Amino acid sequence: MGSSTRVTLADVAKAAQVDVSLVSRVLRGESVRVRDETRERIREQAATLGYRPNAIARSLRSARAGAYGLVIPDFTNPVYAQIISGAEEAAAARGSVVMTSTGSGWDPVAWYDAVDGGRVDGLLVAGGPMLDMSRLAVPHVLVNRATAGGRRYVVLDDAQASRMAVDHLVELGHRDVVFLGGPEQADTAQRRRAGFEAALRAAGLAVPRARWDADYTAAGGQAVMAETLRHGPAFTAVVAANLPSALGAMEALREAGVGIPDGVSIIAIHDAEIAEYVSPALTTVRMPLHQLGSRAIDLLATTAADEPIEEVVAQPMELTVRASTAPPPR
């Protein structure tokens, strides 16, 4: 160890008594005709010296970073772990994936420099503050967000998720269902609400007039659910726009002395391990987040930077029935 004396291609070349260019070719496995004996000598010396290619020099020369960036706004939200694992799986053959955050004390100027200086071949942006992607030289794909104006995104079938949630509740016999929404400016929240309302209408049920939108957090879900209990319409079931807001809503219901599911049923869009370990275990619609991450990397890698991408990853989406939903009280 010791960064003092890094072994370079030149060192290996000297030890193996060949030119650096040959070492480069052999070590990269480039199909080059070379005597077996020479090839062996080169490999041997590289191993002996502990040569490891300088990725920076390679990148500069070849104009390829060999890495993709993935921008995550909030590592506490378990949905991102699934997107990450999908992205890594798809990228494995092409290089690595590095995550950066836009969290606490985030500085846009430093960020653009850090992310757009050739360190990555492309950027997946999974939420976070609204960024001006046109300032970026590196190709990008928005993940789970279809910003107006942007034409490079992969999203989920949010409306369908709401529909599955509503259908489940309707099958159980619920007729008075409210939607605990996400922030109005989030397009995922808009599509989930639209899907909710469409499904209600399709079932011949009334769409509540007022909107009860939280901010996709547990604290927000709790506050808005409490508000709904005080001033909202009578209801026997809730569709929560995401997992954290469902957990908050459950807390608000408990505080109000409302039983789950005997008083009110609740179902959330998105699934994660935690849904199994709350009480009662939470019924969810599992979204294809892993597939979303994979698909986004594939598109990033295979698409020209200026080519529009407007794609919906719809499969597999799955209702996961747990203990938080049951027929309405009668």
Added chain:
Amino acid sequence: MGSSTRVTLADVAKAAQVDVSLVSRVLRGESVRVRDETRERIREQAATLGYRPNAIARSLRSARAGAYGLVIPDFTNPVYAQIISGAEEAAAARGSVVMTSTGSGWDPVAWYDAVDGGRVDGLLVAGGPMLDMSRLAVPHVLVNRATAGGRRYVVLDDAQASRMAVDHLVELGHRDVVFLGGPEQADTAQRRRAGFEAALRAAGLAVPRARWDADYTAAGGQAVMAETLRHGPAFTAVVAANLPSALGAMEALREAGVGIPDGVSIIAIHDAEIAEYVSPALTTVRMPLHQLGSRAIDLLATTAADEPIEEVVAQPMELTVRASTAPPPR
């Protein structure tokens, strides 16, 4: 946009009619005496052309990456989000932090190449598979893990956390307390267990003979708690070695019809938002994970690569009493 025509230093130099070296100095803010007029012209042209420095070229030349790597084994565990935010805060002045994972389909060989090719100035390793750090040329610091042999780590005061948990239970009147441990090979788990036993002895209480070790996961915690209920000693309280295993244990208690906290109290080491939103809300010992991340970056940045680091971040550690602990049934 369009990566086709990146603006280089040479482009700016030509436009401003000066040498590239001068542009480099002015744009980096190097203290160089230059006519205000020239400086102004350079800045103007850089802005007009939309120049953005090539981080790769800069790194190669200056032998500094301007970034630190942070290896995360599992993005679903909320404790890592706190470490990340601490690391980012400390790194902000020096460069960026990029996270990489050692998750699904992780390939050690590719990993060493990816991480040790000059892309980062240093590496924080927060758990994951046991890696041979001596193979790395880049300086590293282990975070929350003091591997035998390794002499570069920052850990928490795990024993103290257990002590605080036990003391809380003892003050409530508990005398029969069990420890739901972590995996035996994890040194954090060893210290938490040792602290647990020491605190019990200090309180004049018996240390259970058998060990009930899970694997730091919810599923593991659930299985081992169920086992403890069947074959373990009688107990009125549980100290869980981490948050996920506590959530699993709560599920096992519910399944066995044991009330929390009226039948059994439970307290977990580590805190996260989710602890507030399970039912009953979980009492925890909040660990200084943010500070752990910050300190690790500071040490990485200011310490020679071969200098031993053996540090404990002990403050602030805080008992957070919620609803899952109460006096024992009588």
Added chain:
DNA sequence: CTGAAAGCGCTTACAG
């Protein structure tokens, strides 16, 4: 105050 040159460690046509 500003310029010219060397060189970081690679890859990749071009030669032979």
Added chain:
DNA sequence: CTGAAAGCGCTTACAG
């Protein structure tokens, strides 16, 4: 089959 050379886009002594 193998080598010599150019050059990626910067930074940094060295000159003047």
